[in-house]
Amino acid sequence: MSRVQALFSFVTENHPRSLKGLEESRAVAPELFDEVAEKFLGWAAKVHGETGYLPRCVDAFAIFSHDVLMSQARYEADGHYENDSFAKCEEAVYGRREVMDDYLWGVFLTNFMWAHHMDITRFYKDRFISKLPSAPKVVELAPGHGGWGVWMLSERPDATLHGYDVSPSSIVIASSVAEAAGVSGRVQYTRRNALDLESMPAGEADAVICSFLIEHLEEPWRLVAVISRLLKPGGRAFLTGALTAAQVDHIYEFRKESELVLLCEQHDLRVLETISVAPQRLLPKARFLPRSMGLLLQRRKSDMW
Ligand SMILES: C[S@@+](CC[C@H](N)C(=O)[O-])C[C@H]1O[C@@H](n2cnc3c(N)ncnc32)[C@H](O)[C@@H]1O
Incomplete structure (x- = not known):
């Protein structure tokens, strides 16, 4: 049985209310869904073992998704x-292992189990990974579970990555995912607040x-x-960000896509492409449309460029 089939059977049996969303997600881009799900679940199986990875990750996904809905x-x-x-x-989330481990394994699966995030995943693969220059030195800010950067490393054997996250759980989990993907020799994770990188040498990342x-x-x-x-x-x-989409640790409430675009333009970043997506189903009588936005940015070479 493929990992995708195993995922569908596990969800049908243990989380039937998540099945509709899973079907919607695969329908967005079936080939990409299968590719990403096989990869991500394969890494999770190496970390948690063949019998444990589905309960560990899918239960965490169900809890995380429920918490997001409640927020x-x-x-x-x-x-x-x-x-x-x-x-x-x-104090309440990032520093608490018992909270953060579930949170990160849950978020790990949202990359392909939330239908609207499949669009972001496709944007990342087609517009970012595939356009990287040769032997790229990549920095990842807030890798969390590590899935985004590890996926890039698995696609690009010439790339190296340095990830910075404030949570000790992230460093442990992202390192284990990198190990499972066989890319740990090309990645380093450091526990650090991304905002402290304000003092790093300028212009070193591709x-x-x-x-x-x-x-x-x-x-x-500041980010x-x-x-x-x-x-x-x-x-x-x-760069991705959430707009009018609550979560227990979301602080800054972006309301319009242009707010993110403007911030980038004010900091010498050209906005090459954007995507803004929302869940297919909303809370009854919702006045906010919870959106996820992806941006492809390029550092200007001069004021006028
Ligand atoms: C929603 S998760 C995102 C994980 C992953 N990048 C993704 O897109 O799925 C948010 C992550 O941001 C990290 N984080 C929050 N504030 C941070 C900061 N100031 N510096 C670095 N990491 C931070 C958290 O520890 C967590 O891993």
């Missing part, structure tokens, strides 16, 4: 995100991956300044 319902009622401080999120970090910050413009500083002139970045 969105509170946001609908209150009109604002529930948390306003990075320090609180670090590319930056920064997925679903920007909405977790009090001052998102955009970091991305711009790290990139060589002409270097590219894959």
